[in-house]
Amino acid sequence: MYTIKQAASRSGVSVPLLRAWERRYRIVEPARTAAGYRLYDEAALERLRTMRRLVDAGWTPSTAAEAILAGQQIDLPVTPTPATGSTVPGPAAGLPRDDLVEAFVAAAMAFDADRLERVLDRMFATGSFEAAADAHLLPALVALGDAWASGRLNIAAEHAASHAALRRLAVAYQAASRAAPADRVVLVGMPPTARHELGALAFSTAARRAGLPVLYLGPDLPVADWVATARRTAARAAVIGVVTGADVRPAVDVAEGLEAELPELPILFGGRSAQRAGAAFAARRESGAAAAGARRSRPPEVLPEPLVEAVAALEAVIRTEG
Amino acid sequence: MYTIKQAASRSGVSVPLLRAWERRYRIVEPARTAAGYRLYDEAALERLRTMRRLVDAGWTPSTAAEAILAGQQIDLPVTPTPATGSTVPGPAAGLPRDDLVEAFVAAAMAFDADRLERVLDRMFATGSFEAAADAHLLPALVALGDAWASGRLNIAAEHAASHAALRRLAVAYQAASRAAPADRVVLVGMPPTARHELGALAFSTAARRAGLPVLYLGPDLPVADWVATARRTAARAAVIGVVTGADVRPAVDVAEGLEAELPELPILFGGRSAQRAGAAFAARRESGAAAAGARRSRPPEVLPEPLVEAVAALEAVIRTEG
DNA sequence: GAAGGTTTGTCTAATGTCTGTAGAGAGTCT
DNA sequence: AGACTCTCTACAGACATTAGACAAACCTTC
Numbered sequence: 135m136y137t138i139k140q141a142a143s144r145s146g147v148s149v150p151l152l153r154a155w156e157r158r159y160r161i162v163e164p165a166r167t168a169a170g171y172r173l174y175d176e177a178a179l180e181r182l183r184t185m186r187r188l189v190d191a192g193w194t195p196s197t198a199a200e201a202i203l204a205g206q207q208i209d210l211p212v213t214p215t216p217a218t219g220s221t222v223p224g225p226a227a228g229l230p231r232d233d234l235v236e237a238f239v240a241a242a243m244a245f246d247a248d249r250l251e252r253v254l255d256r257m258f259a260t261g262s263f264e265a266a267a268d269a270h271l272l273p274a275l276v277a278l279g280d281a282w283a284s285g286r287l288n289i290a291a292e293h294a295a296s297h298a299a300l301r302r303l304a305v306a307y308q309a310a311s312r313a314a315p316a317d318r319v320v321l322v323g324m325p326p327t328a329r330h331e332l333g334a335l336a337f338s339t340a341a342r343r344a345g346l347p348v349l350y351l352g353p354d355l356p357v358a359d360w361v362a363t364a365r366r367t368a369a370r371a372a373v374i375g376v377v378t379g380a381d382v383r384p385a386v387d388v389a390e391g392l393e394a395e396l397p398e399l400p401i402l403f404g405g406r407s408a409q410r411a412g413a414a415f416a417a418r419r420e421s422g423a424a425a426a427g428a429r430r431s432r433p434p435e436v437l438p439e440p441l442v443e444a445v446a447a448l449e450a451v452i453r454t455e456g
Numbered sequence: 457m458y459t460i461k462q463a464a465s466r467s468g469v470s471v472p473l474l475r476a477w478e479r480r481y482r483i484v485e486p487a488r489t490a491a492g493y494r495l496y497d498e499a500a501l502e503r504l505r506t507m508r509r510l511v512d513a514g515w516t517p518s519t520a521a522e523a524i525l526a527g528q529q530i531d532l533p534v535t536p537t538p539a540t541g542s543t544v545p546g547p548a549a550g551l552p553r554d555d556l557v558e559a560f561v562a563a564a565m566a567f568d569a570d571r572l573e574r575v576l577d578r579m580f581a582t583g584s585f586e587a588a589a590d591a592h593l594l595p596a597l598v599a600l601g602d603a604w605a606s607g608r609l610n611i612a613a614e615h616a617a618s619h620a621a622l623r624r625l626a627v628a629y630q631a632a633s634r635a636a637p638a639d640r641v642v643l644v645g646m647p648p649t650a651r652h653e654l655g656a657l658a659f660s661t662a663a664r665r666a667g668l669p670v671l672y673l674g675p676d677l678p679v680a681d682w683v684a685t686a687r688r689t690a691a692r693a694a695v696i697g698v699v700t701g702a703d704v705r706p707a708v709d710v711a712e713g714l715e716a717e718l719p720e721l722p723i724l725f726g727g728r729s730a731q732r733a734g735a736a737f738a739a740r741r742e743s744g745a746a747a748a749g750a751r752r753s754r755p756p757e758v759l760p761e762p763l764v765e766a767v768a769a770l771e772a773v774i775r776t777e778g
Numbered sequence: 779g780a781a782g783g784t785t786t787g788t789c790t791a792a793t794g795t796c797t798g799t800a801g802a803g804a805g806t807c808t
Numbered sequence: 809a810g811a812c813t814c815t816c817t818a819c820a821g822a823c824a825t826t827a828g829a830c831a832a833a834c835c836t837t838c
Binding site for chain 4: 460461471475491492493494516
Binding site for chain 3: 516518
């Protein structure tokens with residue numbers, strides 16, 4: 135049940151008009167609370183939306199109300215606008231790495247969205263997705279973060295540029311094969327509080343392009359949800375992104391939570407601080423194993439840096455697990 | 457067992473509010489010590505967290521409490537009355553709206569990435585980007601949020617589904633025209649602390665498809681950076697996304713900051729709580745204008761709901777500004 | 779075309795309800 | 809002693825109610 139304000143927001147009819155329609159046409163007759171407040175149910179909302187559509191389509195409100203109350207079948211003319219064609223300018227490859235990274239940061243500082251897009255075009259024109267991401271895009275994002283940290287870049291510029299990169303990754307992800315099953319997937323995501331998701335997304339894309347069934351979980355995921363999801367999807371492996379130093383501890387917490395509940399699940403760390411997380415996890419496991427008698431032969435995997443190698447490492451883990 | 461202070465800290469509900477909820481709705485009835493101190497157990501905390509989530513998601517406290525007390529299992533607004541009769545004449549084309557929204561949430565709950573993609577395919581097959589987003593995708597995201605707030609969906613599933621939607625929006629954004637100049641752009645973004653960016657991204661995409669020069673700034677942008685960016689890019693207008701009730705105050709802060717520094721800049725609010733932000737901003741401006749003698753003839757614009765109309769409103773503002 | 783009536787969205791005024799927060803005064807715990 | 813808790817009362821601001829008014833748009837009718 136919705137209040138009049140919620141009903142207005144969900145039906146696209148303003149609050150005064152909602153009352154006017156009720157008073158004049160009795161198009162809805164909402165229930166009332168003890169205090170007299172109107173309470174709309176979903177059926178009422180649907181009638182209001184229908185009325186809204188009819189009026190927008192040129193019907194007079196009175197006839198629209200009449201038709202709805204009579205329960206007539208109404209055919210609305212659908213007029214979909216044709217999709218605009220994509221206009222990708224021809225790439226002009228050739229600039230060396232540093233120039234592309236520099237150009238990316240410079241375009242971000244200038245708030246020049248168009249130039250940003252052209253730089254990204256050039257990045258991805260240099261070769262495969264994996265090569266472009268490794269050589270240009272991911273370094274550019276690191277440079278972007280540095281520029282922000284050093285105060286040369288304001289947050290708005292950082293956001294705008296990050297989002298441009300995110301969109302490129304999203305397009306690549308979407309373009310990759312998609313014969314993923316519903317379970318026995320590889321989970322990829324970030325530990326709680328971690329926010330820098332673009333590396334994890336690039337890795338997910340590369341893995342998907344290699345045909346691996348990846349379920350991308352995004353940033354800032356609590357331990358309990360990692361565990362629940364891994365159990366629910368009968369995950370084949372979990373890849374935890376570790377970018378900043380602050381991500382190390384939450385990442386280890388996630389790994390411990392997963393291992394406690396699902397001892398057979400392979401756990402892998404990826405990202406710039408993966409090494410540190412792997413070491414911390416191994417250390418804590420050692421001390422815990424001595425006390426509890428638990429043991430796992432497999433060392434915690436730390437994914438190597440270039441995307442193709444990281445994907446290969448993940449494939450190897452999955453293959454040995456069966 | 458927790459004291460009231462611990463319960464407040466662990467549930468995200470302040471101490472006085474905790475007592476108010478107990479007194480008004482009997483949402484919890486904690487045990488008491490011999491001296492009368494409240495003692496909360498884990499089940500009570502869980503109810504309080506659920507209540508907290510529902511209220512944050514826009515439910516009124518009274519209805520949230522009612523739903524929780526009515527046996528926690530909150531029925532989806534779509535299927536409480538399976539066959540309400542053929543009361544409402546809907547457009548006959550393709551699958552009705554609710555089925556696609558339902559299918560989206562169901563696929564999210566099942567962690568079935570492939571099915572999620574197929575549902576998104578169907579959504580975008582129904583018509584133009586704008587129509588599909590208005591009719592299916594944005595309602596589906598609202599339903600997703602409700603499902604999470606009511607505890608039927610874990611965060612991982614919500615993240616995965618949100619990200620799938622984000623990728624679609626990103627692809628559409630990228631496919632849109634891109635003859636954007638470096639300055640005199642329209643800024644679109646979210647106020648500080650605001651996170652639900654998908655509506656703003658959908659709007660940016662629609663605006664871009666209409667040929668408007670949009671710079672998308674993303675979520676959670678501090679006031680100072682809004683101002684700096686608007687000044688730096690000589691922005692033509694600023695569109696502030698306002699989704700939840702908690703976004704209203706930061707959005708008004710952003711608007712005030714912008715207006716103080718750039719009195720000529722048109723400021724627009726968009727999103728589900730845009731109306732509230734517009735009203736709050738107008739009210740605060742009235743009181744401020746009386747005191748400071750400042751004055752602006754232009755009212756704060758509140759963008760209407762359907763994307764095409766929102767874009768048209770933005771175009772009108774830009775045109776009148778020259 | 780002008781005059782006059784109807785339709786329709788929006789607005790105002792006066793009033794009431796809902797909800798988060800605050801304070802006073804007294805008791806409890808460590 | 810100081811931090812914490814209790815109950816009860818109070819209050820501001822957001823949100824709701826009704827009733828009536830009004831201007832623009834549209835339709836008659838002359």
